[in-house]
Amino acid sequence: MEILEAYDLTKSAHSAAVLVGCDEKTVTRYVALRDSGRDVAERERRTRVIDPFLAKIEELVDKSHGQIRADVVHERVQAMGFAGTDRTTRRAVAEAKQAYRDGHRRRYRPWIPDPGYWLQFDWGEGPRVAGRRTQLFCAWLSWSRFRVVLPAWDQQLPTLIACLDTTLRRIGGAPTYLLTDNPRTVTIDRIAGLPVRHPDAVAAGRHYGCAVRTCVPFDPESKGGAEHTVKIAKADLVPTEANLLPAYENFAALDSACARWCDQINARPHRATGVPPVDRLVEELPKLHVLPDNPHILALGEERLVNSDQTISWHNVRYSTPDGHQGRRVWCRVSGDELVIVARTATGLAEVARHRLSTPGNPRILDEHYPHHPDGSTLRTPKPKPRTEAEIDFLMLGDGANAWLTEAAATGVARIRRKMGQAVELARVLGTERVDRALAVAAAAGRFDDGDLVSILDHLAGTNTGTSNVVGIDEAHSTQPGTGGWRRLGA
Template sequence: MEILEAFDLTRCAHSAAQLVGVDEKTVVRYVAIRDEGGDPFSRSRRPRVTDPFVDKIEELVEKSQARIRADVVHQRLTAMGFTGNERSTRRAVAEAKAAWKAGRRRSYRPWSPEPGMWIQFDWGAGPVIAGRRTSLFCAWLSWSRFRVVLPVWDQTLPTLVSCLDATLRRIGGAPTYVLTDNAKTVTVEHVAGVAIRHPEIVAAGRHYGCKVETCEPFDPESKGGVEATVKVAKADLVPTSANLAPAYGSFAELEDACFDWCERVNNRVHRETRAIPAVRLVEERRHLHVLPTQPHAVALGEERLVNDDQTVSFGSVRYSTPPGHVATKVWCRVAGDELVIVGRTRAGLAEIARHRLSTPGNPSIVDTHYPHHPGGNLPRPPRPRPRTCEEAAFLELGEGAHRWLIEAGAAGAVRVRAKMRKAVELAAALDRQQVDHALGLAAIAGRFDDGDLVSILDHLATAAPPTDVVFVDESHSVQPGTGPWEGFGS
């Protein structure tokens, strides 16, 4: 500017050069640039060694759609007589790619979601618990920016619908559209670029009053909000060397961590809206649809038929169910480390059983599901069932007769029928209850000979009642006293 100012003052290049202390040619060059409307501060482009090959470089970039590498271009140019180094080629290729992309750059229109219109979800890789990999179901309510993250073991269709049901019930309603990726649980295939929906996910959306939409393939911009949710959730919840988070000891710990994370991010000011998502959710709930009382059948899990032994098979493992569900359909789903079994009751669909997940070969059987069958794997005690009049008469004596017959059979007693007839005859001649009591005592003592029952009856008839039994307590002791030793040695 001093050069130009001196020239305007003197109107002579020689004089202006002497005033500012520069060469006269410098003054002439800057004045010529200004007179041509150029920028005096921009440097003129010097000739490059790649200039004769610019057309070829642009041709290669155009054909490859700016994907060709600079080293490949350098090899092509060298074969054509190029003598420059690879650094010059890389600079020319970078400029050609930038010029090619400048006219083809994709432009975006800002998305302004309406309240109650959109909810987006996607899957993220979760932490490893006990050697088993988990997944994170990440949902994002577009207008309020309310986020829900649920840990699961798999990404199957029942798990997806179950997570979607839990998410909608947490936010308190259903929006109009559900946007997600083109997973096989949502999009079966593409025909001429048109996504073919999975019929079950369409039925689930119809059940909740939502229309399921999918984004364009390889176009994460159409659901960038939930992509950010997945990224942030994984950064905070998955233990890495970056966050130094400790490993999870159980699935329940991961569930608590996900819930705490959602509470934290939903109750802080969002960077873009400058509002708290939990507060905006209260306003958005007025625009959401009312949820049905019962979840969709797919959300309940996989359908199973209850066998005659009151068990269902899930994952090659048998799990017991309560009485009253034999030959009916139930639904099984995995919730953390447990298997939840849902069946139809008088009040509708309800949880009827819950088991810890087991492994093949180790069935999970609950004894309370079989109230009329003794539990355990021990031998079952026999239940006397009379088939003749003599057997019925003996068993009618009472519980002692039942016990005597069971113990006599286990002890291998002989002439059992004759002894049973003798007991019936004694009961007719003597007291019926006394004979039954004697049979019970004989069973306890293991006395099954011919004269044992009569001997026990005689003892019961002559023995005094046990009224002089001494009970040990703080006021009495069975320890002998020292009174007989008082006169010793006198």
């Protein structure tokens, strides 16, 4: 700029060169560049040894759609007489590829979804639970940006339909279109570039009033909302060294974590709209279709009725279910070598149990389904339930009386009612606490004969001890003083 300013002042290349301190030819060249409208800072391109081969390089790059490697191009131009180095070739190939990308760059237009039209969903790899792989079903309502993430064990079609049903019921309605990629559960074939839909997927969409659409194969940009939801969910829910999340103890813990994540992210203002998705969902709900009362049971499996003992029958084998589904209908299907049981919950359809397939005569009963019966094989001891005044008076003595009656009834003691009356009379004279303690000692020692209770009371009154020194009648104790007497007989 100093050169051009000096020339404008003197109107002489020689004088401008003297003022600036450069050569007169430099002033002339800069002035000529400015007068021709070119950038004075632009350097002229020098002739290179690879220039005669540029047309061939551009041809190779164009035929390969910008995928050819520079070393392959170098071999081709060397065979045509190029004597330069591979470095020169790499620079020329890089320039040709950049020019190709500039000419074939994909044009984008911002997608502005309408409310009530689009729901995108996709699958992501979930964390391992008890050594088993899990899947994350991620859905994204495009206009409101409302997200739903559900855990699952697999990506089979029945699982997909169950997740869709749960998602739509959690949203509160059904949109016009369901957009996803091209898994085998949605697209079974492609003919002339047209996707052939899975009949069950089409039937499920018709059941909910939605049209199933798929994106272009190998083109995740056409459903970027769901892809981004998968990325965020995996970053926040899958334990890694970066987020330091602990491993999940069971599937229920993962399900709870997904529910908390959805509540948190839907209540946070979205960056694009500045409004929480849960608030935008309220505005979008009037644009959604009403959901049917029943789920699409064709893909969920066969219906079964849960009995009062929390079991269902599948191919003459009993399988247990969690508490709370007695008398209700559930849906059962086979996944590999497992039986999957799906039930309707407060938040929609959910997998409530999964069993290994068994054979008739070998039921599958899980202890965690019966927390009120931790050990189903143990015989339950009946508890005393007094009905008469005499029974009430005796059992009111305390826990010792309850233990005495239980043991006496199990042993087959004679005249139990008379002995109970004697104990009540003794309690009125000696006190309830002493008699109850004596009854506990009698129950522990197995002494139920006439006079045993009075003898125990006398013993407790003299020694002032409890039940710690009581010797029970069992195989560990014997009344024989020793074996010394047998030695005299030569034994």
